[in-house]
Amino acid sequence: RKEVEQDPGPFNVPEGATVAFNCTYSNSASQSFFWYRQDCRKEPKLLMSVYSSGNEDGRFTAQLNRASQYISLLIRDSKLSDSATYLCVVRVGGFKTIFGAGTRLFVKA
Amino acid sequence: SQTIHQWPATLVQPVGSPLSLECTVEGTSNPNLYWYRQAAGRGLQLLFYSVGIGQISSEVPQNLSASRPQDRQFILSSKKLLLSDSGFYLCAWSVLFDRRGAEAFFGQGTRLTVV
Secondary structure: OOOOEEOOOOEEEEOOOEEEEEEEEEEOOEEEEEEEEEOOOOOOEEEEOOOOOOEEEOOEEEEEEEOOOOEEEEEOOOHHHHHHEEEEEEEEEOEEEOOOEEEEEEOOO | EEEEEEOOOOOEOOOOEEEEEEEEEEOOOOOOOEEEEOOOOOOEEEEEEEEOOEEEEEEOOOOEEEEEEEEEEEEEHHHOOOHHEEEEEEEEOOOOOOOOOOOEOOOOOEEEEEE
């Protein structure tokens, strides 16, 4: 079983749609959680950290469920510019950072 | 502000040739450093991470090695490249701010093609 698993997609949605991604992790000792965004042929960049109480940043909402060991990302009112690959990231201990394979999103006009 | 430099941006190497990719970080001290590889259409695979000079942890057995000769320098090497070494190599750094950890910042990556 992979340490971090994501639905690879692709998700094809129209502009304005709401889309949700899920991610599961296998190590119950995981301490930190993030969502990164990666544009085609570019380096990943942090989208948002994920906190236990859930957190929101504009149109983006992240949730963490430690009991079920999954993380989610909700994007509301999708924009064309949201098209990218979204990577679920889990940090075990202070240093070891594991990336999921990513979920591809295409937002169409 | 902190910056990370990784070079070269692209590289085409013949099978059996050596490899040396370099990454340097500026504007921070004692960063955690990482090497990742991303195969075409796949996620990032952690290859090595380092928490200090001379301290290297290897995540997967492979044809590659890493070294950290200075606090802010991380080098990825191979003595003889294989076709399967082709991919997008990314260097990253982070600093542990609190128990939540901290985000990792990535270099722009090296696209390696072994022919």
